[in-house]
Amino acid sequence: MGLMMSEGKFVGRDEIALVPTPEATASWKPVPHVDVIDAVTDVVKAHNWQILDEQYGLARDGQRMFGFLRINRTSSAEWSRCIGIRNSHDRTLAVGLAAGLSVICCSNLCLGGSMVLKRRHTCRIELNGLVVEAIDALEDDFLTLENVAEDLKIQYVREDAARIAIVKAAEAGAVNSSDILPIFQEFKAPRHEEFSDPTRWSLLNAFTENAKKYSPARADVCYRGLTRLFGLDGQPSTLWK
Template identity: 35%
Template structure:
């Protein structure tokens, strides 16, 4: 298969920490990622090499005018599952307390198709949150490689609008005040929608009552949101991405962002 050109990126530094804390995943460099063996194709399954997928996403980001900053790559399940995080350089000054990111995931054990997800990373705590997953392949069918460039280009082409909507969402989270009673109600609803499990509820409550960072002492949806995402560091990145999307839906409803 043809090799897409990889975009120039800034070497990872502190940004590694956001994924290093996730259990079940090992942070690796590009060389290790490129050496992961891709399983042989079958009549109905055509797995995509992790590194090939990453290069295609980088190529399309560059083609659409996005600058790429720090990157982090994690493997789990003996290299069969890949999760990558790419920091997107903003064209403006932005809020200053978080950055845009793109998450990439891929599997060689048929657990999920290649996909792209947008999100944010909060600087003070390295908390990651994702939203809006887009599948880049049709469950690794025999046309996966042929269709990858088109599907990736289409997904990346929507990112600009999605990132600006995310800025508006976070601004609403920061503005929406929460009483302890309202926060406790949200915590229970978060269990109901599977944004968290009952076993970690006490930990999220502690982060809400005793914030780890001064920035989250204000009693807002944003502070509670980061109490949740602080706990997400303790789970596999694939699970964390799924839970953060459920959490977004819950917080959006509180802020009146969805009908």
């Protein structure tokens, strides 16, 4: 599930717990990576959701943490719901959670529109309360993601429109310009037969298949860009204007 790592590294919770947290200042109180993960896990279990698997990555010498929890609650046999997690100790990213879908046939990841719980500094007690509110708020994002995904599956795309969409995504910074051809080739000849129909859903999965090679930090930018481009946030897509 989630990411391949071209830089940074996959890690388990035990290694994340060993990452030192910088000293707080009067205006900045960094949140330990493991505290974020533990707070999310506690709330997920309190909702009686089962964690099917989880994956974490560290980048920039442990300064940035990215993770995904795949949970059993879903409305489709084609994907499972997951929660994206991010945190940083270098002041570049606020602690955040996002609703996501992990596509079962290929483990491709689609993240939803909002990164809730965007707090740059908080204490553990505050964090626990905020995570409870954030997980509840993600329910609407899960429903939006699933509804958009169902719509994408019935919207067909011609090859010339797919080419234009991929170039637009590169221009927007969601993918590297060097990936334009590989993404188009994946769309034309997908490695998973589930995406053999030339739909917007298949095109999105061509993008997310390509994103597996990105570092967690680069993939975070990619997913957020694809969210807006494909309308995964429930707003009109910007790719087909």
